[in-house]
Amino acid sequence: MRVENLRDIAIIAHVDHGKTTLCDKLLRAAGAFRANQEVQERVLDSNDQERERGITILAKNISIDYNGVKINIIDTPGHADFGGEVERVLRMADGALLLVDAFEGPMPQTRFVLRHAIDTGLYVMIVINKIDRPGADPEKAYNDCLDLMADLGATDEQLEFAMEHVVYCSGVNGYARLDPEDGNMDMYPLLDMIVNDLPAPEVDVDGPLAMQCVTIDHSNFVGRIGIGRVYSGTIHTGDQILVVKNDGERKTATVKQLFTFDYLGRTECSEVEAGDIAAVVGVDNTDIGDVYTDPENPVELDPIEIDPPTLSIVFEASTSPLVGRDGDIVGARQLKERLFNERENNVTMRIEELPDKSGVEVSGRGILHLSVLMETMRREGYEFQVGRPRVLFKKDENGNLQEPIEQAVVECPDEYAGKVIEVFGNAGGTMTSMETGTSVTHLEFRIPTRGIMGLKNRILNVTHGEGVFYHTFLEYGPYAGEIGGRKNGAMIAMTTEKAVAYALGTLQERGALFVEPGTECYEGMLVGERNQPGDMVVNIARTKNLGNQRSSTADISVQLVPPRTFSLEEALEYIIDDELVEITPKNIRMRKRLLNATDRKKAANRAK
Incomplete structure (x- = not known):
């Protein structure tokens, strides 16, 4: 039977096409906020990094009530590095809103998320956003979306549904229109189309319990919380349930607490019926793909395969001469504990200690996926060093x-x-x-x-x-064979001192600098890039010798070019195999693995 008072939908799009802003306006249109309540923009991007980078990193669940229908909305990440989130959460939905920028049209990651929606069998409603943008071409964007759906193998039913269901929006201005020029200034046409045309969940309310965990939340008080959709039956607080793992292992558990999603938060309840999305407390060490079912009449569901990681980075305790200047947490044991704690919360990463105990290998879906963890840790006060990202063959x-x-x-x-x-x-x-x-x-x-x-x-x-x-x-x-790496050599500091303008003035003629006068440098630290191959050890603290022939004020002041600065992702992509990135709460430095020039020469000779 269909549960007519429920709709489960996902919002999918390329990064920065306006999913989270649209969710803000839907919440406001459905009365989630008081008329005079001040709400920050992109309220779903609750994580500091999400707000700063302007991207969604974690899939979020919200719900709104509209005309007596509860609409569960899943805001998915648009960046491919967080694609593991998209693949899984689409299983909770019956339909999807494909959001496309009216100016840019479908982009590479639109293809990525749309392919998963089509493969999952979802009905897709096209939402052309940013129609107020200069140069926008809503009709072209709409036709490009239909062409893309056809290219990705959408069924005739999916294509027909998409052709008949298109809405033109401006998420920033808070309006949705059935025609770009019809003058409507509210979001109700979009909400009406969701309620009237997207399919309601088709479930067996009276059957045995079947629920699959697709997202993990974590609480310091109750541990892991399994989130997923109830496909059949009803789950109650206090129920004895059978937990079936992806590998077939079975165990029983008791439901200690039960929550449903209510606007921006969760509401504790005593039961959740089929078709709704629930958060379950009480299953120890629950994992993605776990099926919660009736012990007497177990239901089998297809296991969830998490795409394997493609990149790995080794985290080590910092061995920099400046260690402890910026951060409070510098020990190897504390670093290992923090990463193992991340393993509990973040099932999309693979985190394992190296056999020789020298560091912890963290594997993820891309540079951005890994750098988000590093950025979080440096904000928590950790100092550590990481090697070059390594592709997993x-x-x-x-x-x-x-x-x-x-x-x-x-x-x-x-x-x-x-x-x-x-x-x-x-x-x-x-x-x-x-x-x-x-x-x-x-x-x-x-x-x-x-x-x-x-x-x-x-x-x-x-x-x-x-x-x-x-x-x-x-x-x-x-395997594509050898690929050339960085062609230019590095300038490497020979001493642990502050950089001096006079020395940098002479060095900038030899290449691009990474430091400015007064920067704390140490032996083995990368302070610039040469204009030609081969590393060069340089003295960044050299000063002009003053004789008695003229005064120091007679010198022409040194004109320095501003140094080249690196973001965390850029530094990780820049270094080569014998280099490290040192990460502290205040600084990102690049250095040689062996700080001493003589040690580096010996290691190079041994390698030959």
Whole structure:
């Protein structure tokens, strides 16, 4: 039977197309806030980093009541590095809102999230957002969405539904329209279409209990909380349930607390019926894919496969001469405890201690996925160092080496297209598509994940900052052979002192600097990049010798170019195998693994 007073929908889109802003307006239209209540923008982006980066990192559940119907809305991440979240939470939905920017149209990660929605069998409603943006072309964006659905193998029913159900929105201004020019200024057309046209959950309310855990929350008081949709039956507080793991292991548990989603929060309740989304407390060490069912009449559900990680980074306690200056937590034991605690909360990462106990290997879906954890830890006061991201290889049935392959998309002015193709060619990429528009060229490539590292800066350089670059994991493919790394050598400090303007003035003629006068440097730290291959040890504290022939004031002041600064992701992509990134609450420094120049020469000789 269908539960007519419920709708379970997911909002899917490319990063920065306005999912979270649209959720804000739906909440306000449904009366979640008082008329005069001040609410911060993107209220669902509760995490500090989500607000600063302007992206959704964790899938969120909210619910709104509209005309007597409870609408469960799942706000999904748009970035491919958090794709593991998207794949799983779509199982809780019966329909999806595909949100597309009216100016940009479908983007690479639109394809990524839409493919999962189509494969899951969801009915997709197209929402063309930002129709008020200058240069917006809502009709073209709508037609491109239908073409993309056809390319991704949507069924005739899914295509027909999408053709008949399109809404034109401005999330920022809070209106939805059935026609871009109809003048409506509220969100009710979108809410009406969700309630009237998206399918209600089709479930067996009277059958045995069947619920699958698709998201894990964590509380310091009650441990792991399993979140998922009840597919059949009813779950009650105090029920004895059977927990079936992905590997077939079975155990019993007691439901200690039960919650449903209510606007922005959760409400404790005594029972949750089929079709609704529940949060269950009481299942020890519950995992993604766990099925909660009736012990006497167990129901089998398909296991959930979490896509394997593609990159790993080793975390180590900091060995920098400046350790302890910025952070309070610097010990190896504390670092290990923090990462093992993350393993409890974050099931999309694989976290294991190295056999020699020298560090902890953390594996994830991409640089951004891993750097979000590092940024969180440095804000908590941790100091640590990490090595270069390493791609995770695997072997196929015939024993051939396989590596992760990404789809990369670049849009740039026509005159730079040749340079972009050359950059990708040097990084092991193969062009699969090229479309030229009025003044912009759209290029698509297949490229190994190894080749993606450090590519964004090179693309921005050759396109003079006018290129737009996206990439998303595609599949595991044959090993592509050796790929050239960083071509230029580094300038390495020879002493532990503060940088001096006079020394930097002479060094900037040899390359780009990473430090400015007064920066604390230490032996083995990277202070710049040479204009040619090969590392160079430099003295960043050299001062001008003053004789009695003239006074110091007679010198012409040194004109320094501003230093090149690195974000955490850029530093991780920049370093090579014998280098580390030192991460503290206040600084991100790059250094050699062996700080002493003599030690580095000995190690190089041994390697030969």
